[in-house]
Amino acid sequence: MANRAYNFNAGPAALPLEVLKQAQEQFVEYGNSGMSLMEMSHRGPIYEKVHYEADSLLRELLGIPSGYKVLFIQGGASTQFAMIPMNLLTPGATAAYVSTGSWATKAIQEAQMFGQVSIAASSEADKFMRIPSIGELNYPSDAAYLHLTSNETIEGTQWAEYPDTGSVPLVGDMSSDILCRPVDVSKFGLIYAGAQKNLGPSGVTIVIIREDLIRKPELTGVPTMLRYDTHAKADSLYNTPPTFAIYMVNEVLKWVKSQGGAEAMAALNADKAGLLYNLIDGSGGFYRGCAMPGSRSIMNVTFRLGSEELEKQFAKESEQQGFVGLKGHRSVGGLRASIYNAVPLESVRALTEFMQDFQQRNG
């Protein structure tokens, strides 16, 4: 494609061009089936093959140990904000949360509707521009779980390492950084991620849950569709799953594998993020990184300019030159380059050239 945009959208976000082309080729007729995959029963052998392949590729690429279930659920990561307390809280128990930014705050607010919430650490006093250190975490030893947001998509911060929480299950929102690097899944009781940032299109949320956490909820009145045991028992085929989204996730996973897996993604992402942060740090203060060093995200690079006017001009000029999605989230302002797995190195190179040129003209 001659005019493919330099896509820095925060989500839904860039997908690998190879995957889009493959999907286009398979769209009208899947294999020799005489129909599109989207016209087929989710209980038939052709779709089931896709469904279970996505499951096993995810296990392979993330190194998910045995004893965990992979679930495909609808409703986005936002529905997980509710499902987690609904399923993991027991009456009278406390859930612990690390307050790191916009998404953690939403998760906390949702949990407060179902029980007691204890804040294990917060970086609000630093405007959420850092991730608390592991030593700062303080939570009841009998907490139902400890929840963290692996990557704060809006602020541009990311956990560099995860805490060991012993007998307290660790729950991680990895919506915006799943598979951006290898992860030790065994540290977690539950990992969840909406697909539309690093794994595919919107419409499906991945939940990786340790089997001992799959049980009948102790809170009363939890609807069938919002119970992990419902989906786990049925291999995510309790009701009609979002077949197209899962098909796309499977294709993206095949692409990640072809690129060399999570290690290769980590190397590529470090290169991309390094290009941007080096430029920002070397700009003599013209560009200012928002997140504190040590907490910087390799997925969402947030930065500011000297004035809001200049930021507006940056957003406008960058758009005119084929860059998409660089305006920061409306809640925090500034600028943000989302550089998920599928954003090619050459897009980031082009952006750094634009940034240098913009500084020369306006610095």
Ligand SMILES: *Cc1c(COP(=O)(O)O)cnc(C)c1O
């Ligand atoms: C985007 C995002 C969400 C919300 O995802 P939805 O699928 O839109 O509900 C939650 N957490 C994080 C970290 C995100 O980046």
